[in-house]
Amino acid sequence: MRRFVHHIVVLCALLLCFMNSAVVLAKNKMEGVRVWPSPDSTRVVFDMSSKPDFSYFMLKNPLRLVVDLQGTQQAKYLPTVPKKHKLISKLRYSKPKKKNSTRVVFELSGAVKPVIFALAPTGPYKNRLVVDLYSTNTTSRSADKINAKKRTRVADRDIVIAIDAGHGGEDPGSIGPSGTYEKNVTLQIAKRIARLVDKEPGMKARLIRTGDYYLKLNTRTARAREKRADFFVSVHADAFSSPGPNGTSVWVLSLRRANSEIGKWLEDKEKHSQLLGGAAGLIKDTANEKYLAKALLDMSMDHSMKTAFQVADEVVKELRSVSKLHKKKPQAANFGVLKSPDIPSILVETGFISNPREERKLNTAEHQQKLASAIFVSIRNYYKRNPPDNSLFASLKNNTPVKHKVKRGESLSVLASRYGTTVTALKKHNRLKKNTLYIGQILTIPKA
Incomplete structure (x- = not known):
């Protein structure tokens, strides 16, 4: 019985070691890369198989953004960047510092402010790493x-x-x-x-x-x-x-x-x-x-x-x-x-x-x-x-004569007060000889 228990303990230990080694060997996978254009910024999205573990830094002469993805298998290819993306000239891989990791280099055509964050799965999307690059050349925006x-x-x-x-x-x-x-x-x-x-x-x-x-x-x-x-x-x-x-x-x-x-x-x-x-x-x-x-x-x-x-x-x-x-x-x-x-x-x-x-x-x-x-x-x-x-x-409205349809109880004096004019002006503008109005009569209102 003791021997049987010993075998069980050894087997469990081996199984645990195997599971631990599997975790160590497990990798996140970069399943795709998408580039989104915008007039003042560019968004690059990395579709991941699980939550990304990332870090990044900037380099000068030439300007580059470097993103490191720990324990990540890189995608087969990175997309080419269309000319309409004024901020990025090229996306490429570089040798990472750590094994089993991926380093992506953004070759930049101008000064940018990077905003990088992970997104949890939602709707049609899985885990994602989002890289937003905002132009710091604010000449046109400042003018606006x-x-x-x-x-x-x-x-x-x-x-x-x-x-x-x-x-x-x-x-x-x-x-x-x-x-x-x-x-x-x-x-x-x-x-x-x-x-x-x-x-x-x-x-x-x-x-x-x-x-x-x-x-x-x-x-x-x-x-x-x-x-x-x-x-x-x-x-x-x-x-x-x-x-x-x-x-x-x-x-x-x-x-x-x-x-x-x-x-x-x-x-x-x-x-x-x-x-x-x-x-x-x-x-x-x-x-x-x-x-x-x-x-x-x-x-x-x-x-x-x-x-x-x-x-x-x-x-x-x-x-x-x-x-x-x-x-x-x-x-x-x-x-x-x-x-x-x-x-x-x-x-x-x-x-x-x-x-x-x-x-x-x-x-x-x-x-x-x-x-x-x-x-x-x-x-x-x-x-x-x-x-x-x-x-x-406003100009068109001011040049368009105001028409008024007479309703029950309205008189020239009432309308003159309402529209800021005079009874004399109303009569002259509408060629009225009397002060009497009838219901449904259309009057043209002179400008005040």
Whole structure:
């Protein structure tokens, strides 16, 4: 019996040693490498079989980023880098310091700020190592920021609409039953909205994302500000764990999130300058600066939220003829992309990509165009009624005679008071010999 127990103990010890050696010999595997382009950055994604153990450092003369992946088997090949990637000229392997590891060298064409992190498995992706390279050559971006701060009045200017296609690049968004990526649908609809906006005299579109690449939420709103947008619309497609839910919905910033963002802006001195313009230099380092900034920010946020809700209400009405509504009124939420205190912003969920029927519709050019048209018409109609003072829309409105249809109980004196004119001017402009009006009569209102 003792001998039998001894054999069992020896066998278990051998088995344990074998298991330990297997762990030692086990390797992570680099299963693929993907490169994502972006106007101001480049993202490189390493698809891994398990969680990566990594380190990195920079080298000069020439500029290089070196990434070491411990206990990792390298992929058979690294992708060639297209010319549109201005930050990386080449990806290559180099001899690692440790055995059973992989060293990847990024040959850089300019100064960059690397941001490197691991991502856990989600959706269609396994473990990943993400390398984001941001250009530190901020000449063009600084110029945009300077221009954004210059609020000079340009007569008959275009109303700028910033259009944000949700998700992108490594972030596919929701995925439909047949494999449709939300990021592709949103970009197609956003481009259709942009084309409609650009065709309208007095309006100009600015796409936040023009291709298949990832942008942070903060970057999206910052770009809208840099482009001096009057309005910001973010396009998305909804999803649920079951295929049943369907329909469109429109979202605006919640009051709770708005108050949170106001607090953040007040703590940021650079934001004070954006709000106060030239006055910031006069009251700098005084106790009054923060209070004045808060007053202006409160007014700006109040205007933005009112405008956003009114446009959102218009969009809901227009979408009724295009699609079933999931929410019959605009909804308030804490979405990160809806947080600009100075830019009216809405988010449109164009349908449930998790619903097979809506997924098919969202993939058709006809339905995409109907959705784009509904969103565009709503924004255009709002600004035709409420144009910024220095815009072409305002100029056209001022030169267009105001018509009024007489209702029960209205008189010339009532209308003169309402429109800021006189009874004499009303009679002269409409060639009236008497003060009597009749219901349904159309009057042309003279300018005040």
